[in-house]
Amino acid sequence: GAHARLRAARLLQRGQADLSIGIRGNWAHEGKVLILWDGQSLNESLYSTVQLGNHYPVDLIERIEIVRGPGSAVYGDMAELGVINIVSRASREAKTALATASFGWMADAPGHQNVAMAINDRFGSRSLDISLFAGSANRSDRTMTDFHPENPFHSFSMANQETMGSFFVNIGFRQGGFASRLIVDKYRLTDR
Numbered sequence: 001g002a003h004a005r006l007r008a009a010r011l012l013q014r015g016q017a018d019l020s021i022g023i024r025g026n027w028a029h030e031g032k033v034l035i036l037w038d039g040q041s042l043n044e045s046l047y048s049t050v051q052l053g054n055h056y057p058v059d060l061i062e063r064i065e066i067v068r069g070p071g072s073a074v075y076g077d078m079a080e081l082g083v084i085n086i087v088s089r090a091s092r093e094a095k096t097a098l099a100t101a102s103f104g105w106m107a108d109a110p111g112h113q114n115v116a117m118a119i120n121d122r123f124g125s126r127s128l129d130i131s132l133f134a135g136s137a138n139r140s141d142r143t144m145t146d147f148h149p150e151n152p153f154h155s156f157s158m159a160n161q162e163t164m165g166s167f168f169v170n171i172g173f174r175q176g177g178f179a180s181r182l183i184v185d186k187y188r189l190t191d192r
Contacts, residue, residue: 057133
């Protein structure tokens, strides 16, 4: 709520782009919450964090399942405060075909440009699902004022200074009791 907005505002005032999840009033960054996409971990391997901000294909989400509280005994060390499993539309049993595109503009810079698609089909006892998301976004186009003692009141426009580029592919295959999933998640965040 208000605490999360205040924390996000403070981080953005400092020029930081570190926005993440909070659970029950606790900052859940740095491996304290396990984020799963169709049952596969999205936490990166160095610090176990998950960056947010135009990172994942929201248009392709069917539902979000949340386990509140400690889940480390079942899910491992990254589930200290909770587990969030995102179930995609393409992974469900029914046939799916979906394509979306979105574009947003701020006052002085593009806000975001995203495309997403998902397809799922069954072939007898086999099923194949594929989803793809590609996009780019700017965090802000406001003016950042640096209050550094050596250069007081130095200002610059944030337009095109904090950009987020996403490429996300999710491919799943099932046959009888065998299931396999490949996720490619390339996310690039540039920050002045």
